[in-house]
Amino acid sequence: MSLTFSATDTTVAGSHKNSSSTVHGAYGFRLTGVGQRLERHELSPLEPGPDQVVVKVAGCGVCHTDIGYAFDGVPMRHTLPLVLGHEIVGRVVAAGGRVVHWQGQTVIVPAVIPCGECPACKAGRATICRKQFMPGNDGDGGFATHVVVPGRGLCHVPDKLPGGITLAALSVVADAVTTPFEAIRRAQLGSEDIAVFTGAGGIGGFGVQIAAAFGAAVVAIDIDRERLDLAAQHGASLTLDASQMNEKDLKSAVRSFVKQSGRSGIGLKIFETSGTTAGQATAFGLLDHGGYLAVVGYSPKPLEIRLSNLMAFDATARGNWGCPPEQYPAALSLVLDGKVVLEPYVEEHSLGEAAEVLEAVHQHAIRRRAILVPPHN
Ligand SMILES: [Zn+2]
Ligand SMILES: [Zn+2]
Secondary structure, eight states, X not given: OOOEEEEOOEEETTTEEEOOEEEESOEEEEEOSTTOOOEEEEOOOBOOOTTEEEEEEEEEEOOHHHHHHHHSOOXXXXXXXXXXXXXXXXXXXXXXXXXXXXXXXXXXXXXXXXXXXXXXXXXXXXXXXXXXXXXXXXXXXXXXXXXXXXXXXXXXXXXXXXXXXXXXXXXXXXXXXHHHHHHHHHTTOOTTOEEEEEOOSHHHHHHHHHHHHTTOEEEEEESOHHHHXXXXXXXXXXXXXXXXXXXXXXXXXXXXXXXXXTXXXXXXXXXXXXXXXXXXXXXXXXXXXXXXXEEOSOOSSXXXXXXXXXXXXXXXXXXXXXXXXXXXXXXXXXHHTTSSOOGGGEEEXXXXXXXXXXXXXXXXXXXXXXEEEOTTO
């Protein structure tokens, strides 16, 4: 089907210039039920509301959470069927009357877009906004040619990108880069700190690089040799293969690294980025006096731990759900400045293969972060 585009240029209530236009011929890949294959679906004509924009998708990353929704029955806020995908980059091709300034801009759509007006938002806790919008969870998402999203909190992307960075690859900034970025920022990580990552896959691989960019000495723990090798090339000073070491060995290897590092930071800063109970157990087991545990990965499974370790070690544990939109430009700068490389961690596939790609990610046949790219790019 060809894409048609009917622009209207009218004045609303004599004040706001409305450059909104209706996008016809858009389609997306919907989840119809848990365990069902994604289905291509022709979307009704997309017309932005006064506070919304229509983004022509340049790329949408496939997240661990999408696999949870599609295969494991992780609850979604919107009823099925729904187009999945919350790691979106693209160009605003239609904008509502109150958000016309976005028209024509290339943007990253934050995975979580807060309302900006509720008590949580006003208190600077935008990520817990109960009126937040997450594409592919609260409404149709980015496994599509186009998506309608709120016209606020979007992150402007410069037209000219540095060599080696594709626009589609920047989709992963929407979640896989910004979520660990926010966890690292909240941990107030600095150059005297040691950062430990349990899990060096998608989110962990970017977390390792961000932590190194913040000046910390970084330890990466994983059960996958390839991921550890990549982490060693991009930010990790020490890599530990948890498939070959028990918890005690890991702990003493980290301790001797701390001693040798000469860093004066008090307490390890540990980032759980595996989203597995094994990784969570390792991360919790590494907590020591004054330690800090950031829970970044998600697992629906429970884990038995001795919570009183937090008390005994005077330690802190903290989670974070996404990243506030105002932090996106700083996270994007790390990528554009070459401090966080995306290329070895991502691979692009055509949107038409959405169902197969999701299945392959589920089966671990695709190891890098998959990005779905619509054909018009
Ligand atoms: Zn995600
Ligand atoms: Zn809010």
